[in-house]
Amino acid sequence: MEDMASVVLDPATRLALTAAGGFLLVGLITGVWKYWQIARSAEAAAHPYVDIAHRASLLYSFASLVLAALAWFSVWPDAVNTVAVAASVLFFALAIGSYVLHGWLADTDNQLRAPHRLGSRSLPGIALHGFMVALIVAELGGAAVVFVGAMQAIW
Template identity: 45%
Template sequence: MTYTPGLDTKITLLAAGLIFLLALVLGVWKYRQIMTAEDHRAHPYVDIAHRAALLYSFATLLLAVFVELSAWPTWINLTAAGVVVFFFVAAILGYIAHGARRDTVNQFENPGRSLEVAMVLLIAGEIGGFAVLLAGFVAGQLL
């Protein structure tokens, strides 16, 4: 008997792998900055981007498990996981931008309206997307 995960799970796993690959590449950037800086430290947002990508890659693996065990249709699972992954990647890209520009060590020091709106959307998207997957898991595995 051969097990084949659903398309929604395969796409979520691919996202996890791509985010992990990004984390590895960011690790090289971080290492390069550590080796060339006088204080042997990477810019804070280079460090944050690297760590966030590592954590988000494993969080995306967790999403894939909930996607696979969800009772919801593929399109709902893929949409919910896609929203969460979108915000994971958007956060990483924001950290990369600050690290490349070296424009701040705290993006919340002088937040503008756009950052506030982005954070509200991120919170709603990540919590809402995962809540859909968790409800699908409960419906499929516990009820």
């Protein structure tokens, strides 16, 4: 077995693995928060966005592991893979952050329903929908780049 200290990971793979671990920890922490809310609720339920933050964090941790594997095999230059992974991971984190914020503020049970609430304030629809378009482009585009690069290597 190779000594792990001698394994050199490319930046995209390191970033994706770091994100995977971070998202896993956030998922576990939000799981404690979810349990705490369930235990103190007459309905035995957590706020919907606490539940969403918990589940999304765990799912994004595994998605980040897939990105790490794809980046590891990708034939693209390190810079291309790193930007692709960073775009996906950044928007994974921003999505989780928005779920945590809505769970903390308990301001909505559907951030996509107008009026778009953030605490006691309303956000313009263009801001939310602009963010969603950027999220789609970054997550899907980043994943597609490393996927195509990995497919070039293995086929």
